[in-house]
Each structure stands twice: as structure tokens, then as C-alpha cells.
Amino acid sequence: MNSRIEKLRTFLLDKQHHRFRRSLESVGLADLPRQFAERGLVAVTRSAEALAALLEAEQPVILPGEKLLFTRTVAGVPDVYTSGEWEAIKRTHYIHERGTVCNISPDYETTLRAGLQARKEEIAARLADPALTAEQRTFLQATSACIESVQELVGRYEEYARAMGEHETAEVLGAVKNRGARSFREALQLLRILHFSIWAAGNYHNTLGRFDQYMYPYYRHDIENGILTPGEAFDLLEEFFLTCNKDSDLYPGMQQGDNGQSLVLGGRDADGGSLFNELSRMCLRASYELGVIDPKINIRVDKDTPAEIFELGSQLTRKGLGFPQYSNDDVVVPGLIQKGYTPEDAANYVVAACWEFIIPKYAMDIPNIDGLSLAGCVNACLPQLAACPDFGTFYKAVEAEIERRVGEICEKHKNLYIVPAPMMSLLMDGTIGRAQDISQGAKYNNYGIHGTGIATAADSLAAIRKFCFDERRVDAAALVEAVANDFRGASELQSLLRREAPKMGRDDDYADGLCRDLLASFARALDGRRNERGGVYRAGTGTAMYYVFHARELGATPDGRNAGEMIPANYSPSLFIDQKGPVSVIKSFTKPELKDVVNGGPLTLEFDQSVFRNDESVGKLGMLVKTYIVLGGHQLQLNTVSREQLLDAREHPERHRSLIVRVWGWSGYFVELDECYQNHVIDRIEFGV
Amino acid sequence: MQKGIIFSIEEFAIHDGPGIRTTVFLKGCPLRCAWCHNPEGFSPQPQPMIRRGVSEVCGREVTTGDLAAQLLRDREIYRINGGGVTLTGGEPLMQPDFAEELLAMLRPEVHTAIETSGYASAETFRRVVAQCELVMLDIKHTDPAIHRRFTGVDNAPILRNLEYLAASDKPFIVRIPLIPGVNDTERNMKEVLALIRDARSLERVEILRYHKTAGAKYPMVGRKYDPPFDAGQEPHVCDLFTENQITTVIL
Numbered sequence: 001m002n003s004r005i006e007k008l009r010t011f012l013l014d015k016q017h018h019r020f021r022r023s024l025e026s027v028g029l030a031d032l033p034r035q036f037a038e039r040g041l042v043a044v045t046r047s048a049e050a051l052a053a054l055l056e057a058e059q060p061v062i063l064p065g066e067k068l069l070f071t072r073t074v075a076g077v078p079d080v081y082t083s084g085e086w087e088a089i090k091r092t093h094y095i096h097e098r099g100t101v102c103n104i105s106p107d108y109e110t111t112l113r114a115g116l117q118a119r120k121e122e123i124a125a126r127l128a129d130p131a132l133t134a135e136q137r138t139f140l141q142a143t144s145a146c147i148e149s150v151q152e153l154v155g156r157y158e159e160y161a162r163a164m165g166e167h168e169t170a171e172v173l174g175a176v177k178n179r180g181a182r183s184f185r186e187a188l189q190l191l192r193i194l195h196f197s198i199w200a201a202g203n204y205h206n207t208l209g210r211f212d213q214y215m216y217p218y219y220r221h222d223i224e225n226g227i228l229t230p231g232e233a234f235d236l237l238e239e240f241f242l243t244c245n246k247d248s249d250l251y252p253g254m255q256q257g258d259n260g261q262s263l264v265l266g267g268r269d270a271d272g273g274s275l276f277n278e279l280s281r282m283c284l285r286a287s288y289e290l291g292v293i294d295p296k297i298n299i300r301v302d303k304d305t306p307a308e309i310f311e312l313g314s315q316l317t318r319k320g321l322g323f324p325q326y327s328n329d330d331v332v333v334p335g336l337i338q339k340g341y342t343p344e345d346a347a348n349y350v351v352a353a354c355w356e357f358i359i360p361k362y363a364m365d366i367p368n369i370d371g372l373s374l375a376g377c378v379n380a381c382l383p384q385l386a387a388c389p390d391f392g393t394f395y396k397a398v399e400a401e402i403e404r405r406v407g408e409i410c411e412k413h414k415n416l417y418i419v420p421a422p423m424m425s426l427l428m429d430g431t432i433g434r435a436q437d438i439s440q441g442a443k444y445n446n447y448g449i450h451g452t453g454i455a456t457a458a459d460s461l462a463a464i465r466k467f468c469f470d471e472r473r474v475d476a477a478a479l480v481e482a483v484a485n486d487f488r489g490a491s492e493l494q495s496l497l498r499r500e501a502p503k504m505g506r507d508d509d510y511a512d513g514l515c516r517d518l519l520a521s522f523a524r525a526l527d528g529r530r531n532e533r534g535g536v537y538r539a540g541t542g543t544a545m546y547y548v549f550h551a552r553e554l555g556a557t558p559d560g561r562n563a564g565e566m567i568p569a570n571y572s573p574s575l576f577i578d579q580k581g582p583v584s585v586i587k588s589f590t591k592p593e594l595k596d597v598v599n600g601g602p603l604t605l606e607f608d609q610s611v612f613r614n615d616e617s618v619g620k621l622g623m624l625v626k627t628y629i630v631l632g633g634h635q636l637q638l639n640t641v642s643r644e645q646l647l648d649a650r651e652h653p654e655r656h657r658s659l660i661v662r663v664w665g666w667s668g669y670f671v672e673l674d675e676c677y678q679n680h681v682i683d684r685i686e687f688g689v
Numbered sequence: 690m691q692k693g694i695i696f697s698i699e700e701f702a703i704h705d706g707p708g709i710r711t712t713v714f715l716k717g718c719p720l721r722c723a724w725c726h727n728p729e730g731f732s733p734q735p736q737p738m739i740r741r742g743v744s745e746v747c748g749r750e751v752t753t754g755d756l757a758a759q760l761l762r763d764r765e766i767y768r769i770n771g772g773g774v775t776l777t778g779g780e781p782l783m784q785p786d787f788a789e790e791l792l793a794m795l796r797p798e799v800h801t802a803i804e805t806s807g808y809a810s811a812e813t814f815r816r817v818v819a820q821c822e823l824v825m826l827d828i829k830h831t832d833p834a835i836h837r838r839f840t841g842v843d844n845a846p847i848l849r850n851l852e853y854l855a856a857s858d859k860p861f862i863v864r865i866p867l868i869p870g871v872n873d874t875e876r877n878m879k880e881v882l883a884l885i886r887d888a889r890s891l892e893r894v895e896i897l898r899y900h901k902t903a904g905a906k907y908p909m910v911g912r913k914y915d916p917p918f919d920a921g922q923e924p925h926v927c928d929l930f931t932e933n934q935i936t937t938v939i940l
Contacts, residue, residue, distance in 0.1 A: 583711070620703045627770060
């Protein structure tokens with residue numbers, strides 16, 4: 001890190017740029033929705049006007065040493081509807097989360113190459129089509145208006161830079177205001193502008209996609225033509241990474257840190273060739289040096305990925321940022337093809353805000369539309385247990401319950417409404433051709449369902465099978481009653497269930513086989529179902545925040561877990577099992593057919609910091625990751641924590657402001673998390689070495 | 690089939706040899722090193738141990754066949770990662786027939802290693818070592834009186850076994866636990882260096898710094914940790930090996 005980047009980093013971490021911020025009220029934008037309503041504007045026009053008003057209220061600033069500009073100075077995004085209007089829409093529609101387009105992977109590449117002016121002309125040409133409906137025309141006009149608003153702000157930034165004597169920066173801004181990027185610096189600046197603009201348009205969980213692929217031509221061009229040295233390119237890259245941390249506290253998420261700025265490195269192309277390049281390597285190094293939580297690094301790997309890449313990744317893990325997260329092309333690509341994605345699109349997959357596998361440019365998937373509590377499905381069948389003559393009969397009941405609940409979930413998402421997003425539409429393929437807003441759908445419109453409490457469900461089934469059927473040691477009615485009473489007065493039975501029943505994560509086929517069955521049943525229950533947009537449903541192993549909701553409503557479970565005890569986040573062992581070690585965990589969790597649960601959701605392993613005492617042990621961590629991939633794991637995230645550190649941080653947040661932990665699909669500052677999330681992180685199993 | 694007493698099996702043991710390894714802890718040790726952090730390894734028999742307020746039995750009897758079958762479940766993982774199985778303790782050479790048979794069952798498919806104090810007869814040492822691809826030998830002190838004072842045993846058999854290794858083709862690692870005020874002197878290091886300098890098959894030296902938490906498990910097995918050296922002091926790292934072209938790792 002050179003001193004310019006170092007200073008800028010300190011400036012941002014000290015939040016000094018917050019002094020430029022003004023509230024929506026103070027810039028007169030709080031009242032926009034009412035004005036829109038009075039003028040009777042349609043939604044897509046409102047979206048474009050809200051963006052225009054916000055960008056107009058923005059004031060150019062240049063932070064110390066900055067070469068890549070654009071900083072938010074208005075601390076908010078105006079609504080497009082009045083609260084009354086929104087309530088009325090909610091009454092008749094299914095609303096996903098905040099109701100705006102989110103969690104997709106924009107196509108920055110096309111606009112970086114073509115430039116804003118050419119995109120505007122493309123729209124103008126499309127508008128010449130006499131066959132367009134009024135609605136289509138309005139959409140195209142709104143998108144064109146978004147481009148103009150962005151260009152207007154770029155122009156003001158350019159003038160400001162010139163006035164401040166930053167001539168090079170002004171040149172770059174002047175160029176990318178109209179044309180496509182021709183250098184690495186121009187490409188980074190235009191990318192920053194586009195990314196900034198979609199956040200300003202009220203879209204969120206805006207991912208960065210395959211950055212090392214779409215930026216590589218610019219990088220190579222500059223290196224080959226002597227425009228930049230690798231060192232200079234690295235500084236610009238670090239600065240770009242810092243820009244992702246400027247306004248991130250303004251980005252909406254479940255908790256701070258959950259902002260979805262995922263960036264994906266490496267992977268294979270459609271022909272199987274490795275795409276990990278010099279820029280991918282640089283990204284890992286920049287992330288390591290900067291030690292900030294955005295962008296969140298993901299690495300696409302496969303069974304042939306060289307050990308060196310796993311080692312580089314493990315170096316970054318050592319940093320304690322909670323990433324990189326790994327995904328396995330050997331599992332994910334065929335899994336996506338199986339769900340109907342073309343081989344070319346599947347090969348180009350990225351991760352959404354957390355871990356869900358999505359396709360840049362072409363997919364308007366909602367990969368987190370709902371969650372199925374698998375442990376809840378098992379519990380719901382307990383009243384039938386005593387009447388089941390064998391375990392197979394009980395399992396069939398569980399399977400039927402999964403099927404029933406999945407049916408219910410799929411019924412829920414009818415009449416979906418998403419606020420039009422003309423700015424985001426510009427960055428998604430085919431919207432101009434179709435003259436249709438991205439909120440209406442795209443080439444892919446698939447929904448993903450999380451499966452929560454997988455290990456709790458598998459362990460519960462294992463305990464039931466072993467004690468009630470195989471060994472007949474426990475009376476089914478007694479077990480059901482004990483669970484219903486949260487094991488009050490049944491401590492002996494609870495201890496048997498907790499300590500002696502087979503558990504997933506110990507390389508025990510007895511429990512692991514049941515997990516494989518459960519996931520297969522879950523995937524089968526979704527097979528063939530179609531959503532109202534014509535998309536399919538994808539089963540997943542992630543939990544997002546559902547692990548908190550579902551644990552609360554679950555009650556005690558037959559694995560000996562008490563009501564109120566947490567269930568694991570994502571695809572991980574139960575929190576109280578007697579661990580054999582990470583190798584057993586990996587073996588257990590690679591037994592299910594993970595191609596079939598391609599919505600994603602990582603196995604999470606937590607390591608005590610002592611693991612990382614030297615490079616040799618970091619290399620071994622890389623081997624462990626590779627092992628998970630070779631054995632057919634789909635996704636993996638690693639945490640390094642020390643329990644003492646977490647306990648101390650809970651007591652003395654002021655001493656641990658910079659402590660970063662991985663929560664579910666994202667990393668956040670520990671001290672800023674709600675207590676329930678803090679406790680969950682503390683309770684998770686650590687592999688002290 | 691031989692039976693043995695073990696007290697732990699640890700997966701992904703990252704400081705016990707190359708690659709991804711599983712380490713098996715054999716119970717019983719003839720030494721009483723004042724800095725030992727595994728006091729549950731002293732007694733050769735299973736014994737009660739209090740963990741998180743619950744009394745559990747530490748140590749169990751296993752047959753070589755069962756244990757080998759369990760370890761071989763991970764053969765593929767050892768293979769892809771250049772890893773294997775390491776026997777440690779306690780002192781694995783205290784159960785030589787068990788150790789020898791177990792290692793033989795794992796070979797040649799699995800890379801085998803042993804971590805030992807070297808305190809065993811030449812015959813025992815040689816036949817168990819013959820079943821290992823790698824030997825990790827602890828050298829605590831070259832001075833017999835000091836060695837006896839801090840470990841309870843004479844170092845003559847250890848040095849004799851070291852001499853054997855140094856003259857052999859068997860890959861080995863010398864490990865030196867660095868104890869403040871006990872063996873962290875230049876003189877001790879010089880003498881160790883003299884013993885290993887010309888060894889053909891020495892892979893490296895590992896210096897393991899004494900850690901203050903060494904005493905944590907003593908109350909759990911009803912013992913008192915009372916080291917006869919200044920445990921609060923940082924050990925003096927005197928690495929004469931690197932300058933003599935011996936790869937050295939300080940942990």
C-alpha cells in the first residue's frame with residue numbers, strides 16, 4: 001500500500017468523509033413521493049426522476065489523494081411511492097424484501113466498452129420503432145433519462161476536478177462521461193460511476209461479478225502499452241476497492257456489512273480453461289493489504305485448481321476478514337445446467353450478495369425468496385411417529401411434509417411486484433431490445449429456496465432411527481413427549497440423544513446418509529414447479545437470517561437440542577456435537593449430491609487464530625479447502641477467530657471496533673451486530689489446533 | 690492382533706509432519722518433562738479426567754486392526770495432500786508392538802510418522818522406526834544431569850538413537866522444545882548442532898517455544914503444575930542451525 005492509498009484508507013475508516021453528508025430532508029427530497037403522486041406519474045418515470053433528483057442534489061467532492069471519484073453526499077435515497085401508495089400495493093402483491101431490484105449481477109462490461117453516449121443512442125434508435133407501446137416508450141425514455149442524469153453529475157465532477165487543479169482526473173471524467181473506457185483507470189472510474197448510480201437508484205445487494213474478467217482487457221492493454229506499470233495498476237485497484245467502503249454504511253442490509261458487494265475471481269470458461277489471471281492475483285493481494293470488508297472476495301475453483309491459488313486464498317483467510325469464499329465449478333456449473341441455464345451462462349456464474357449462484361447480465365433470479373425449515377418438517381411429523389411401524393414409514397411422512405410445505409411456499413409468491421429500475425435495466429441484457437424494465441423479468445426468472453436446519457434435521461432423524469427403530473431403546477411416544485416438553489424431567493433421554501446419537505459432521509454414514517436423503521427430497525419437491533414468471537425453483541443449503549427465525553419457532557428437536565438453542569447457519573454441523581475435526585466435517589458434508597441444491601449455501605469452518613502461526617500451516621489450510629472441493633463440496637467459507645477475542649469484544653466493544661467476523665453470507669464488524677448474532681458466532685464450533 | 694491404549698485422535702494436526710495428517714496419541718510416557726502440556730499422557734492406563742466439569746475416562750483400549758481401519762478411511766485425503774498418520778503420545782515407543790503393527794497396517798498406502806522422545810532401547814527404536822517414513826525426535830538437552838533433573842530420565846538412550854538416525858537414510862526432524870532457563874542456551878544448541886550437523890537424512894530442525902498455557906490440563910487429571918523453571922519468562926531463541934544451512938522452523 002503506498003502512502004496515498006494508506007492516507008485515503010485512514011480517512012475513510014475514520015469516517016471523515018461523513019462530514020460531507022446531508023440528509024434527504026435538508027436537500028428537499030423527502031417530499032418527492034407526494035409530488036410524484038400529485039403529478040400522477042407512473043412508477044418507471046418516478047424511479048428515473050427520483051434518481052435524477054438525487055444525483056442533482058449530489059455535490060462533487062474529492063477526498064485527499066483520490067483519483068477515482070464519486071462519493072455519496074446525500075445520506076439517503078428518496079422513495080418513489082408515498083407510504084399510503086406502498087401499503088396499497090403491498091395489500092395486493094407479494095413484495096420481496098424492500099420491493100426494489102436487488103441481489104442480481106449487473107452487466108457492467110457492455111457499458112464500460114460502449115460508453116454512456118452510445119447506450120443513449122441505442123435507446124434513441126429503439127425509440128424510433130413505431131410498433132412500441134406507450135408503456136415501452138415510457139420505459140425507454142426513463143432509461144435514457146437515467147443516463148442523462150448520470151452524465152450531468154459526471155460533468156459536474158469533471159468541472160469540479162478541473163477547478164481543483166486535478167487535470168488528469170478531469171480528463172478521465174470528461175472521457176467516460178460520453179465514450180467507453182480505453183484504459184484501466186477510465187474503466188475503474190466508469191465502473192465506480194455505474195455502481196454508485198445503481199445504489200443511488202435504490203437498488204441494493206449490487207454485486208460486482210467477475211471483476212477480474214471484465215476488467216482484464218483494460219489492465220492488459222495498459223500494461224502492454226506501457227501506460228501503467230503493474231505497481232500503478234495495483235494502486236488504482238486498491239483505490240477502487242476502497243471506494244466500495246465509502247458509502248457502504250448507507251447501503252441497506254439486514255445488518256451492517258450485509259451489503260452484497262461480492263466480487264468473484266477465477267473459474268473456468270465454457271471450454272474448461274482456467275481464467276485465473278494476473279488481475280485475479282492482484283485482487284487477492286489488494287484485499288489482503290487493505291483489510292477492509294468490501295468487496296467480499298469469492299474464488300471459483302475446481303479439482304484442477306493449482307495448490308498455489310488455495311494458498312493465496314488461505315493467506316487472505318488468515319487476515320480474518322471472513323473471506324474468500326470458495327465455490328466449486330465442478331459442482332455448480334453442471335448443477336445450473338441441470339436447472340435449465342445454458343452451458344455458456346452456467347459457466348459464467350457468480351455469487352449473489354451472500355452465496356447464491358446467479359448469472360450476470362441475464363438473470364433476474366430471486367435466489368432468496370423463501371426458506372424451508374427442514375428441522376421443522378421433521379418436528380411436524382413427530383405426532384405420527386408412534387404409529388409408524390418402521391423408519392421408512394416415518395421418513396415418507398417427513399418427505400410428504402417437505403412436499404406440502406414447499407407447495408405452500410410456492411403458492412405464496414403470487415402477483416410479485418418489484419419497483420421498476422430503469423438505471424439497473426440499462427445494465428442488464430435485452431431490456432432495451434424488449435423495451436421492458438428488468439423488474440419485469442429477464443432471460444432467467446428462477447427462485448431459490450433456502451433449506452435451514454439441515455444438520456439438525458438429519459441428526460434428529462438419525463436419533464429417531466437408531467433409538468426408536470434399530471435398537472428399540474426409546475419408546476416413540478416417550479421421545480415425542482420429551483421433545484414437546486423441551487426435555488423437562490427427561491434429562492437422561494436428552495443426554496442420550498445429544499451425546500450418543502449419530503451426528504452429521506463426524507463422517508458417520510448413518511447420519512450423513514439421512515442428510516443426503518433430506519436434500520434429495522427437498523430438491524425433488526421443487527422439481528417441475530414453475531413460478532408465475534415461468535422460472536424454476538432451486539433448492540439450496542444456505543440459511544441467511546432464516547436460521548434465527550426458524551430456530552425461534554422450532555421448539556426442542558429429537559437430536560436433544562433444547563427449544564431456543566440456535567441451529568447452525570448455512571450448511572454446517574449442529575452447534576453442540578462432539579467434533580472429530582475438520583476432515584470428518586468435510587467428509588460428512590460432501591456425501592450429499594450437492595449439484596441438486598445449486599441455489600448454494602456454504603459449509604462454514606471456523607478456525608482459531610493459532611492455526612495461522614506460519615506459512616506452512618496456511619498452506620495446509622489451502623489443502624483442506626482443496627480437499628473439500630475434490631470430494632465434491634459446492635461452497636466453503638472459513639472464519640478465523642479467537643474465542644477470547646469474541647468474548648472480550650462482546651464485553652468491551654470499544655476495544656474491538658475493527659474485529660470482523662463472517663456472519664452468514666457476509667462479513668461484518670462484530671461489535672455492530674445484534675447480540676443474537678454475536679452469540680451465535682461465539683457459540684459456533686472452533687477448531688483449535 | 691496387538692492392543693494398545695490411546696487417549697486421543699486428532700484430525701488436521703498441522704504441526705505433526707507433512708500434508709494433512711491425523712495424529713494418534715498413545716498413552717503412557719516414561720519421561721516427566723517439567724513443561725509437558727499433555728499430563729494425561731503420563732499414565733499408561735485409562736484414567737478419569739474432568740472436562741468442562743464432567744468426569745470422563747481418558748484413554749481407551751483399541752486393537753491395531755480397528756484403529757487402522759478407522760485411519761484408512763481417510764487414505765484418499767492423505768494421498769491428495771501428501772499427508773498421513775503420525776503417532777505421538779505420551780511416548781509411542783512405550784507400546785512398541787502395538788505401534789509397530791499399527792504402522793505396518795497403514796503402510797505402504799499411508800505415509801507414517803512418529804513423534805518420540807527417543808527414550809527406548811536401540812532394538813525397540815529401530816524396529817518401530819523401520820515402519821516410519823519420517824521420525825520426529827525430541828532433543829531436550831545434551832547434558833545428562835540437567836536432562837535427568839527436568840525429564841526424570843537419562844539421555845543416553847536418546848542420544849544413542851539420535852546417533853543411529855543421523856547415520857541412517859531415514860528422514861528425520863529434530864524438535865527442540867525451548868524452555869526458558871533450561872535448555873535455551875547457546876551451549877546446548879551448539880552440542881545439538883554437533884550431533885546432527887553431518888546427518889544425511891535430517892530434514893530440518895523445529896524449535897518449539899515454551900507456552901505459558903502448558904499447565905492448563907494438570908488440574909483436570911488431579912495434578913498440580915509446578916514447573917521448576919521461570920515459566921513467565923520468554924525463552925531465548927538461539928538458532929545456530931539456520932546459519933549452518935539446516936532448515937529451521939521456529940513455532
